[in-house]
Amino acid sequence: MTHSTMPTGSVISVDNLSIGFRGKAGHMLPVLRNISLDVHQGESIGLVGESGSGKSTLALAMMGYLKTGLRVLNGDVSFEGQKMFSQRRAALESIRGGRLALIPQNSGQSLTPTLRIGAQIQEALKLHSAQPSETFGARVIELLSQVRLPDPASIVERFPHELSGGQQQRVAIAMALAGEPEALLLDEPTTGLDVTTQAHILELLRDLARDMGMAMVYVSHDLGAIARVCDRVAVMYAGEVALEGSVRQVLRDPSHPYARGLLASIPKLSDICLPRALDGRPPAPGGAGQGCAFVSRCAIASDVCSTSRPDLALQPSGARSRCHHVDKVHEIPLSGDREVGKRALSDETSLSLKDLAISYARPSLWGKSVGREDTSVPTVEGINVALRRGETLGLVGESGSGKSTILKTIAGLLPPLSGEVTAHGGAPLPSKVEKRASTELRQIQMIFQNPDESLNPRQTIGQILAQPLILYFGLSGQALTEKTILLLDQVRLGGHYIDRLPSQLSGGEKQRVAVARAFAAEPDLVLCDEITSALDVSVQAAMLELLDDLRRQKNTSYVFVSHDLAVVRALSDRVAVLYQGRLCEIGPTHAVYGAKSHPYTEVLLGAVLEPDPDFTPELSASDVVELAPPAMGCPFQRRCPKRIGSICDTVAPPLREPDYGHKIWCHIEEI
Amino acid sequence: MTPSTTFQRPSHIARLGTVFVDIIVRPSGAIGLTLVIAHLVLALIAPFVVPYDFTEMNATLVMAPPSSLHWLGTDHLGRDTLTRTLMGGREAILVTGIATPLAVMWGGLVGIFFGLAGGKLDEVLMRIVDAFLSLPWILKMLVLIVTFGTGIEVLIPTLAFFYGIPVIRIARAATHDVVARDFVQAARARGHSKMTIIRQELLPNVRDALLVEGAMRWSWMLLAFSSLSFLGFGVSPPTPDWGLMIADARGFMSFSPLGVLAPMVGLSSLIIGINLTADALAKALGIDRAQKAPV
Numbered sequence: 001m002t003h004s005t006m007p008t009g010s011v012i013s014v015d016n017l018s019i020g021f022r023g024k025a026g027h028m029l030p031v032l033r034n035i036s037l038d039v040h041q042g043e044s045i046g047l048v049g050e051s052g053s054g055k056s057t058l059a060l061a062m063m064g065y066l067k068t069g070l071r072v073l074n075g076d077v078s079f080e081g082q083k084m085f086s087q088r089r090a091a092l093e094s095i096r097g098g099r100l101a102l103i104p105q106n107s108g109q110s111l112t113p114t115l116r117i118g119a120q121i122q123e124a125l126k127l128h129s130a131q132p133s134e135t136f137g138a139r140v141i142e143l144l145s146q147v148r149l150p151d152p153a154s155i156v157e158r159f160p161h162e163l164s165g166g167q168q169q170r171v172a173i174a175m176a177l178a179g180e181p182e183a184l185l186l187d188e189p190t191t192g193l194d195v196t197t198q199a200h201i202l203e204l205l206r207d208l209a210r211d212m213g214m215a216m217v218y219v220s221h222d223l224g225a226i227a228r229v230c231d232r233v234a235v236m237y238a239g240e241v242a243l244e245g246s247v248r249q250v251l252r253d254p255s256h257p258y259a260r261g262l263l264a265s266i267p268k269l270s271d272i273c274l275p276r277a278l279d280g281r282p283p284a285p286g287g288a289g290q291g292c293a294f295v296s297r298c299a300i301a302s303d304v305c306s307t308s309r310p311d312l313a314l315q316p317s318g319a320r321s322r323c324h325h326v327d328k329v330h331e332i333p334l335s336g337d338r339e340v341g342k343r344a345l346s347d348e349t350s351l352s353l354k355d356l357a358i359s360y361a362r363p364s365l366w367g368k369s370v371g372r373e374d375t376s377v378p379t380v381e382g383i384n385v386a387l388r389r390g391e392t393l394g395l396v397g398e399s400g401s402g403k404s405t406i407l408k409t410i411a412g413l414l415p416p417l418s419g420e421v422t423a424h425g426g427a428p429l430p431s432k433v434e435k436r437a438s439t440e441l442r443q444i445q446m447i448f449q450n451p452d453e454s455l456n457p458r459q460t461i462g463q464i465l466a467q468p469l470i471l472y473f474g475l476s477g478q479a480l481t482e483k484t485i486l487l488l489d490q491v492r493l494g495g496h497y498i499d500r501l502p503s504q505l506s507g508g509e510k511q512r513v514a515v516a517r518a519f520a521a522e523p524d525l526v527l528c529d530e531i532t533s534a535l536d537v538s539v540q541a542a543m544l545e546l547l548d549d550l551r552r553q554k555n556t557s558y559v560f561v562s563h564d565l566a567v568v569r570a571l572s573d574r575v576a577v578l579y580q581g582r583l584c585e586i587g588p589t590h591a592v593y594g595a596k597s598h599p600y601t602e603v604l605l606g607a608v609l610e611p612d613p614d615f616t617p618e619l620s621a622s623d624v625v626e627l628a629p630p631a632m633g634c635p636f637q638r639r640c641p642k643r644i645g646s647i648c649d650t651v652a653p654p655l656r657e658p659d660y661g662h663k664i665w666c667h668i669e670e671i
Numbered sequence: 672m673t674p675s676t677t678f679q680r681p682s683h684i685a686r687l688g689t690v691f692v693d694i695i696v697r698p699s700g701a702i703g704l705t706l707v708i709a710h711l712v713l714a715l716i717a718p719f720v721v722p723y724d725f726t727e728m729n730a731t732l733v734m735a736p737p738s739s740l741h742w743l744g745t746d747h748l749g750r751d752t753l754t755r756t757l758m759g760g761r762e763a764i765l766v767t768g769i770a771t772p773l774a775v776m777w778g779g780l781v782g783i784f785f786g787l788a789g790g791k792l793d794e795v796l797m798r799i800v801d802a803f804l805s806l807p808w809i810l811k812m813l814v815l816i817v818t819f820g821t822g823i824e825v826l827i828p829t830l831a832f833f834y835g836i837p838v839i840r841i842a843r844a845a846t847h848d849v850v851a852r853d854f855v856q857a858a859r860a861r862g863h864s865k866m867t868i869i870r871q872e873l874l875p876n877v878r879d880a881l882l883v884e885g886a887m888r889w890s891w892m893l894l895a896f897s898s899l900s901f902l903g904f905g906v907s908p909p910t911p912d913w914g915l916m917i918a919d920a921r922g923f924m925s926f927s928p929l930g931v932l933a934p935m936v937g938l939s940s941l942i943i944g945i946n947l948t949a950d951a952l953a954k955a956l957g958i959d960r961a962q963k964a965p966v
Binding site: 448 | 853854857860861872875876
């Protein structure tokens with residue numbers, strides 16, 4: 001794919017562009033520094049980097065657009081030879097959306113909620129199409145089938161909220177295509193979508209780019225997605241292009257230490273080791289100094305790296321790399337080497353869930369008084385899981401599969417409809433948190449997805465960590481301070497964080513505080529709800545290492561919820577696969593990820609993307625999102641690629657146990 | 672990453688300082704705060720600077736025009752209008768200055784409690800609040816005042832009670848925003864008591880909204896107090912009060928306009944000052960008052 005079409009001319013050309021904002025001290029602080037990049041016709045180029053690396057700013061600058069407060073320091077962007085930043089507003093508006101279209105990250109929010117899909121696309125046609133307006137109706141249908149939406153004629157009549165996230169994204173793509181653009185800018189178009197949906201959207205984009213000969217700029221933090229759709233990749237770091245080359249050059253054997261670190265920090269399905277963490281954090285705008293921006297995090301840095309800024313130099317391979325020591329980069333390995341050690345697990349039960357069913361529907365007083373039966377299907381049903389002391393159970397499934405719901409019920413925040421939660425093989429825990437005894441509360445701690453939400457912005461880190469220490473252990477004075485500092489050391493933050501506020505910490509640091517707060521209670525079981533999904537990959541790897549360290553030291557059990565199958569694989573001893581709140585499969589990690597598995601597990605695994613240009617995902621099931629579980633039969637009946645017949649719709653699937661401890665609920669006899 | 676510098680959390684005083692600076696750099700804040708502070712200072716020093724005793728009558732100089740002796744003229748009993756205007760805000764500022772914090776405190780606490788409790792109880796109580804708010808305020812207050820009589824000891828609790836009710840709405844709405852966030856869920860999951868959750872998690876996050884609401888309530892309350900005085904249910908004569916002065920002088924407005932104008936300027940400048948300050952405070956604290964004020 002790399003050299004499939006030789007570029008003919010550049011559509012977008014970025015020439016020595018620097019963009020910055022005025023800091024509090026009055027100096028201009030650069031966000032982008034000396035970017036030069038050409039996007040050729042029919043080519044798709046990926047922009048990757050951590051959050052804050054300037055990738056989205058660059059993509060928007062390609063449209064001649066700057067966020068408020070930003071301004072061009074030098075350089076310009078040209079689109080088909082027209083300089084964007086010296087264009088008049090009207091001229092820019094005729095280019096934007098028409099010849100140069102943007103597909104934003106969350107297209108659900110970019111569609112007007114009160115306008116039918118057909119009307120929205122017609123609006124785009126009115127602005128950007130030269131065709132007579134009588135043809136618009138037919139053209140809308142054509143566009144919708146182009147983005148492979150089933151039954152376009154009925155989609156036209158619907159409102160945005162009646163579509164799933166993946167369908168909304170397809171509509172956004174159709175709107176972008178309405179002006180028959182020469183170039184398409186995509187800003188994290190699949191972030192926030194389920195794995196299967198993401199894989200389908202990426203295939204669509206790949207085909208569209210090829211069929212229509214458009215140039216594409218694809219902004220993403222996900223190297224797997226980049227590998228699937230891009231010909232060329234530019235790796236951004238601290239507002240600079242650190243490495244630029246063909247997707248193969250960048251992903252197979254990158255010649256820049258940052259790109260190698262980034263690649264090593266991605267958890268891969270094929271890897272048994274934990275991904276390698278990339279320590280430190282990128283410099284703030286204007287804080288890069290006169291040397292290489294990456295110097296403080298680089299394993300092969302020498303004196304010259306902190307005194308002179310390397311150029312983006314052409315390498316023999318054809319890639320361009322901004323590094324003084326390209327000859328030495330191969331010393332940096334591309335994968336982690338830290339094996340998740342076998343821990344001796346005792347036979348003591350830490351947690352057991354018996355016949356757990358959870359429903360969000362509350363029977364109404366009126367319904368009860370007239371004796372109406374509750375006929376709604378519970379959100380979660382039939383969950384039987386036991387967890388041993390020190391064991392880690394991964395819970396995977398798409399959004400809406402009930403993963404977080406189960407965690408809330410274990411924590412006592414959401415009383416179940418029926419069933420029991422038991423800790424340490426004792427009596428069932430009270431279903432409401434208010435009724436639980438202090439030790440019962442202390443033993444189960446929960447860590448939330450987004451540390452911005454889970455840490456009180458008005459409390460210092462010291463106050464946040466003191467809460468469990470005071471509540472469970474009654475600590476005060478010197479003992480409290482000492483224990484707080486000890487906790488901060490355990491999560492590798494250090495005692496000087498004690499007086500800071502959460503807003504003064506980076507995302508990764510905040511999540512460490514949340515981990516420290518959970519471990520302050522000295523729990524037996526920690527519930528982790530997507531705790532790495534709001535973090536950059538490099539930070540995620542460090543978080544996984546930390547969790548592994550802590551469970552070794554304290555013999556803690558985890559229930560680890562994630563939609564990322566590679567992350568779950570890296571940490572879990574056992575994995576449970578959920579679909580629509582029902583268990584499909586549960587077993588030892590190697591068995592679930594192995595040859596024999598439930599059709600749904602196969603669908604999920606097939607959609608996982610690897611940062612490898614030669615990797616092709618296997619898309620077997622449709623990406624239709626279901627909103628409610630079926631009333632009877634197998635929960636996966638409507639999407640299953642291996643459906644055997646009407647038995648799937650009517651009879652609950654039987655339990656099969658291909659190996660000891662590996663349970664699959666499916667009608668297929670020979671799994 | 673080894674720490675080289677120690678970090679100190681900004682103290683509460685430092686935070687107040689930055690908020691204060693944030694207020695006075697805005698034109699609305701600078702003008703508003705100047706007006707409010709000028710009024711407060713005047714109210715404090717007025718007894719010592721006024722040229723006459725506010726009860727001193729002069730039968731030979733009734734409704735006199737401005738002169739070198741009486742800069743703003745005299746009223747229908749020959750009392751000095753300047754003196755009475757300068758003294759006329761003291762009672763209003765005292766009563767509302769005590770009633771406002773009381774209103775914010777009780778309304779805020781009840782609102783936070785409803786917001787946290789949620790569910791049916793919350794729904795029922797909010798409908799009662801709605802019913803209360805739908806009645807004209809002057810009627811509600813007159814009922815109490817007619818029953819218990821006028822005087823500071825009745826006016827303060829009456830104003831605090833009725834102006835606490837809209838505060839319930841604000842506090843409840845702000846609490847709802849906070850309760851949904853994960854740090855409150857985390858505190859619940861740890862097993863903290865309701866009181867601890869209110870004190871540690873909710874109050875610090877609702878406080879800013881309540882501050883701004885308090886400033887707004889103050890200006891409403893001033894207006895209400897003056898209206899009551901105007902109707903004869905507030906301050907009893909001969910104590911000077913803007914509302915009362917306007918009521919007394921309005922019959923002679925056509926030939927002695929200063930008698931009405933002077934107390935009007937006094938009252939409106941204070942209310943405008945409070946409103947401008949509240950606006951600047953809301954912006955400094957990052958609260959959009961336009962979205963949060965239902966009444």
